[in-house]
Amino acid sequence: MDTGTRFSKSQLTWLIILRIFIGWHFMYEGAVKIMNPGWTSLPYLLDSQGFASSFFVRLTQNPACMHAVNLLNEWSLFVIGLALILGCFSRLACLGGMVLLLLYYVSHPSFIGANYLMPFEGSYLWIDKNLVELAALGVLFVFPTSRIWGLDRLLVKALPASIRKLNLN
Numbered sequence: 001m002d003t004g005t006r007f008s009k010s011q012l013t014w015l016i017i018l019r020i021f022i023g024w025h026f027m028y029e030g031a032v033k034i035m036n037p038g039w040t041s042l043p044y045l046l047d048s049q050g051f052a053s054s055f056f057v058r059l060t061q062n063p064a065c066m067h068a069v070n071l072l073n074e075w076s077l078f079v080i081g082l083a084l085i086l087g088c089f090s091r092l093a094c095l096g097g098m099v100l101l102l103l104y105y106v107s108h109p110s111f112i113g114a115n116y117l118m119p120f121e122g123s124y125l126w127i128d129k130n131l132v133e134l135a136a137l138g139v140l141f142v143f144p145t146s147r148i149w150g151l152d153r154l155l156v157k158a159l160p161a162s163i164r165k166l167n168l169n
Contacts, residue, residue, distance in 0.1 A: 015139075018136060018140060019090065019145055020085055022136060024081065026080045027080075029081070030080075033073065039070070041069055042060050045057065045059055045060045049111075050111065073100075077100070079093075088152060098141075
């Protein structure tokens with residue numbers, strides 16, 4: 001299939017590995033949260049710091065809103081991860097993953113002087129693992145390997161032209 005993009009075998013291999021690894025990370029994080037009936041994002045949101053902390057703390061004030069936030073977080077992680085692994089609507093999955101990671105970063109920016117109840121997995125200054133993974137998803141968005149190795153290769157042929165125009169796979 002000619003996608004207009006030519007990759008060397010090693011470039012394609014490593015881009016696909018990156019897509020699958022990020023997909024696994026998202027899917028596993030979602031699955032762990034889904035399988036744990038006691039899991040909630042409440043402590044994480046209450047621990048928010050930075051310019052948008054009031055927004056994240058306000059989300060915790062309404063039980064119905066909190067329930068929706070938890071469901072959206074759990075299932076978004078799982079579905080985005082599965083889509084990346086399968087190479088199915090992977091550009092849309094990349095965008096969704098980038099939005100989630102940006103929300104995580106804005107909620108818990110790695111700035112000097114920010115002290116969180118839940119410690120980071122290392123020492124960061126401005127750029128943390130969420131921003132690194134966000135950048136990696138940006139790379140996958142602009143190099144859509146799923147059209148070469150993934151379900152998107154089949155979807156390109158099967159979807160109506162009106163959907164293909166959106167260029168989400």
